[in-house]
Amino acid sequence: MLAYIARRVVQMIPVFIGITVILFLIRSPAIVPGDPVRMIVGERAISQALYDQVVKENALDKPLYYQYGRYLTRLVQGDLGDSYQLKRPVTHILFEKLPNTLKLALVALLIETVIGLAAGILSAVKKYSFWDMLVTLSTAILVSVPVFWLGMGLQVLFGVKFKQWGLPYLPVYDMTSRDFSTVVHFIMPGFTLASASMAYAARITRSQLLEVMGQDYMRTAAAKGLSRRDVIWKHGMKNAMIPVVTFLGMDLGAMVGGTILTEMVFNWPGVGLEIYNAIQLRDWPIVTGGVIVIVFMVMIINLIVDISYAFLDPRIRYTKAVK
Amino acid sequence: MAEAPEQIPGERSARGAGTDSSMGRPPLSIAESVGKGRTLRGDAWRRLRKNRLAVAGLVWVAIMVLLAVSADLWVPRYLGDPVDIDTTQAASQSLQPPSWDHLLGTDRMSRDIASRIIYGARASLLVGAVAVGIMLVIGLVMGAVAAYYGGIWDSIIMRAADIFLAFPYVLFAIVLVGVMGGGSPTNVFLAIGLLGWPGIARIFRGSVLAVRENEYVDAARAMGASTPRILFRHIMPNAIAPLVVYATMSIGVAILAEAALSFLGMGVQPPAPSWGGMLSEARGYLFTAPWLMVYPGIGILTTVLAFVLLGDGLRDALDVRKKE
Amino acid sequence: MPPLMEVDDLRMHFFTRDGVVKAVDGVSFALEAGQTLGMVGESGSGKSVTALSLMRLVPEPPGKVVSGDIRFKGESILRMSEKEQGRLRGDRIAMIFQDPMTSLNPVHRIGRQIAEPLRLHKGASKKEAWGAAVELLAQVGIPQPAERAWDYPHEFSGGMRQRAMIAMALACDPEVLIADEPTTALDVTIQAQILELMREIQARTGSAIIMISHDLGVVADIADHVLVMYAGKAVEFGAADEVFCRPLHPYTWGLLESLPRHDADDGGRLSPIKGQPPSLINLPSGCAFSPRCAYATERCCSEAPHLVEIDSGHSSACHFSADKDFLNRSPHSATGKL
Secondary structure (H helix, E strand, O other), rough: OOOHHHHHHHHHHHHHHHHHHHHHHHHOOOOOOOOOOHHHHOOOOOHHHHHHHHHHHHOOOOOOOHHHOOOOOOHHHHOOOOOOOOOOOOHHHHHHHHHHHHHHHHHHHHHHHHHHHHHHHHHHHOOOOOOHHHHHHHHHHHHHHHHHHHHHHHHHHHOOOOOOOOOOOOOOHHHHOOOOOHHHHHHHHHHHHHHHHHHHHHHHHHHHHHHHOOHHHHHHHHHOOOOOHHHHHHHHHHHHHHHHHHHHHHHHHHHHHHHHHHHHHHOOOOOOHHHHHHHHOOOHHHHHHHHHHHHHHHHHHHHHHHHHHHHOOHHHHHHHHHH | OOOOOOOOOOOOOOOOOOHHHHHHHHOOOOHEEEEEEEEHHHHHHHHHHOOHHHHHHHHHHEEEEEEHHHHHHHHHHHOOOOOOOOOOOOOOOOOOOOOOOOOOOOOOOOOOOHHHHHHHHHHHHHHHHHHHHHHHHHHHHHHHHHHHOOHHHHHEEEEEHHHHHHHOOOHHHHHHHHOOOOOHHHHHHHHHHHHHHHHHHHHHHHHHHHHHHHHHHHHHHOOOOOHHHHHHHHHHHHHHHHHHHHHHHHHHHHHHHHHHHOOOOOOOOOOOOOHHHHHHHHHHOOOOOOHHHHHHHHHHHHHHHHHHHEEEEEEEEOOOOOOO | OOOOOEEEEEEEEEEEEOEEEEEEEEHHHEEEOOOOEEEEEOOHHHHHHHHHHHHOOOOOOOOEEEEEEEEOOOOEEEOOOHHHHHHOOOOEEEOOOHHHHHHHHOOOHHHHHHHHHHHOOOOOOHHHHHHHHHHHHHHHHOOOOOHHHHOOHHHHHHHHHHHHHHHHHHHOOOEEEEEEEEOOOOOOOHHHHHHHHHHHHHHHHOEEEEEEEEEEEHHHHHHHHHEEEEEOEEEEEEEHHHHHHHOOOOOHHHHHHHHOOOOOOOOOOOOOOOOOOOOOOOOOOOOOOOHHOOOOHHHHHHHOOEEEEEEEOOOEOOOOOHHHHHHHHOOOEEEEEO
C-alpha cells in the first residue's frame, strides 16, 4: 500500500512541474505584454535607481530559465511571492480565503451527494418510468445551465422576490459580513456550485446501478429469496457505489477548482473571487499563486480518492497487496 | 476453417435470450464498422431519428444556426440594430418591457433585445465552432503523432495532456484570457481550444492504436500506402464516431465557457452583443428590469442543452461507450 | 401424493422489439424427492430459462409465462405472491449457477454470502449463521473453512468458488437443488470433483437435483432421468439408461454422436450435428429439428410432432420414433454405447 501511494505521488511530480512551467510562462514578458517592472510598481514615476533595484530584486535581468528556477525553488519553500498591489505575501492572502472556498465546496459536495444519489437511484430502480424521464431531462438541463445565470436567478427568486412576498428568504448581499458563516448563507451558493455536479452524480449513479442490476450476483441474491428491494440495497448498492464514491471525490476537486463563477456571483470571499479580482488588477502573483494553490488542492484530493478507492474495493486491495 | 465442427458450444449466458437488448448489445467490432461504413452510418441515422430528445436538439441547433447566419438579412430592418443606438429616442425607449414593438423588450441603451439575442447566438455559435475547430486540429495532430510515432513522442504528448487536464477548466480559461489581455474573440477561441485538445488527442490516439494493430493496416502499408493515406482511409473511419460525439459535447462546453468569459467581461466586448455580456449588463437591473436577465440565459441554456442532447443521442446512435 | 416438483406444459416467451422469442415452448416433467433429472440440449435450447422459470427468476418483462404451470408439492408457484415465492427460493428450492466467477458478489465476504439464506429463512443470528457457513464450507471441502470464510470471492480459485456456491445453495437444506451448468466454467479436473461433491451431497441430504448441462457426459454420470431439449421444446424424455442406450429422437442421436468417445472405431473423430440451432423467433414450420435432421421427410417439414410415450416412461417428439426400422438406422442401435 505504501509503495502504491509513493508511486502515485511520484507520478504527480511531473504534472505539477508542468503546471508550474505553464503558470510561470503565462506571467512572463514572453506572453504578458508590458514592462514587468511597471507591473510591479504600478504607474507612478520612479527613479532609475529604484527601477534597477526592482529589476535586480526580481531577477528580471536574468534569462528565463534562471527566473523559472528561482520561482520553482521559492515555490517549493512555500513562497509564492508578494502581491503587486497589496505588497503582502500571496500565501497569506490566499490562506485567508482558502477555508471559505473549501467550506463552500464541501457544502456543494453534500448537496450533490444527497440529491444526485437519490435522483440516480430513483431513476435506475424505476427505469423508463416518468421519474426516470424527469431525472434524465433535468440532469441534461442542469449540465447546460450557466452557473452564473442560475446563481443570479436564485438570488432574484429566493433573495428578493421571497422577501417582497413576505416569505422566508435567503440572504443575498451580506456574504462578506462578519456573520456570513451561518448555514443559510451556504444554501444558494452551495446549490449553484453543485448544480452540474449533481446532474453528473445522478447519471453515474443511474448507469452504475443499472449495470450492477444486470450482474449475475444479483440473480444469485434473488435466488436466495431476497426481495427485489433487498437485492438492490444489500447486494447492488455497494457494488454500484464504488465508482460513484470515486466520482464524488474527484468532483470535490473539480468543484474546488470551479468555484470562481459561483464566488463571483455571490460575492463569496474565496480563492476564486480573489483570483478574479487580481486579474482585473493585473496582480499576477496572486493569479498564478491562486491557481497553483487550487491545482495543488485538487491533486491532493484526487490522490486521497485514489487511495481510498483501494480501501473500498476488496479486489483492488488484494492486487495491491500482492504487488 | 470452413469445416469447423459445429459442436455444441459452451452455453455461456443463460439469459441471453431475454435480457435487455441495450445491455447485451455487443460493441461494434472494428472490422464491422470499417467494412460496412455506409450501412453503419445509415443505421446510426435511423437510431438517431428515433431519439426524440436528440432530434429536438438537432432541430434547435439548426434553428439557431439559421437565425445566426441570416441575421444580417432581416434582423436590423425588422427588429432594430443590435449595436447602434437610435439617439433620437434613446431615452424614452430605454429598458422597455416586452411589447409588440420590441418582442423581448429593450436594454438600457434602447436596443432591441430580440435583435441582440439573435446576434448573440451568432457570437456563441461562432465561438463554439471555431474553438472546437482549433481543439480538433491540435488534438488530432497531437493524438496522431503520439500514437503513430510512439515512444518519447507519446510520453511527452500524453504527459502534456495530463497537465492540461489537471487544470480546472473554467478557472484556467479565465486566467488564460485574463493574461492574454481579454476582450478579443481570438483569445477566447484560443483559450478554449487550447484547453480542450487533450480529450480529442486521447480519443484519437486510442483509435489509432486500436487500428494500427490490425492486419489490414499492415496490408495497406505493405502495398505501399503512405502514412496520411493510411490515416485517412483506415483510421479516420474508426475514430470518427467518438470524435463526433466528443466534438458535439465540446461545442456546448465552449458556448458555456464563452458565456462565462463574456459575463466576466473577458470575452466578447460590449457593445458587440453576446449572451454572457448581456447577462453581465442585466446584473445591474435584476430588480428593475428582470426580463433583461431571462432571455440571454434561456438562449445559453437551450443552445447548450441542444448540443448536449444531440451529443447524447449521437453517442447512443453511434454506440460509443463512455471511456471514463 | 403429488410429485415434489411438477412442470406442466410450461411456455415462457420473451416479448422483445424484434419479436416473440419462444424460449420455452411446452415443457413438462415431474421430479420426485431424491431423484436427479438431467436436462440437456445446445445453447439456446431453453434449458436455462426453464430452470430460471422454476425459481421465478426470469425478468418479467420481457419474459412472460404464457401458459402452463409449475407446482411445488402440488402448489402452483406461478400463483403464489412474490413474498411466498421468496420464502421458497433459497430455502426449499435452491440454485447453483454456471459461472461462479460472476455469480458471487465481489464486495461481500464468502462467509456472509453463505450465511445470508440462513439469516433470511431460518432467522439465525449473525453468529449462528456465520458458524453454520463455516461448517458448510467444511462440508463442501474447503480447507481451513474458519479462515477462508473471511475471504472475498476473488481470493478463491474457480473450483473453490463453485464449492462456495454449492454451500450457499445447501445452506437451508433445500428439497430441490437446481444446478445450471455447474461445471461448464471450470477446468476438467475440477469438474469431476464438483460432480463428485454433488453426488455425495445428494446421498447425504436426499434432495432432488435438476442438473442442466450441454454435456451429456455430466448428465449421464449423475441423472436418473433425462430430458432432452431442442428449440424450447422437450424432444425426448426417459430414464437415463433408456435415453442413453436406446435413444429415440434423431437429435439425441446427434448429441450422442458428437460426444468424444474412447472406444471409437473411426479414430475418435467427432461427428457434430450439422447446422445451427434455429432462431427462436422464426421457428421452422413442422419439426423444429427438421432442417438439421438427416432423416427428415416432407411430413417433418409441415407437421410438428408431439412428445409421445413410446415405451413405458420413455417418450419422444419424432414422427418416426415408434418405427422399429427407423430406429434400426440409428447409429446407436448396434453398439448401444455408454
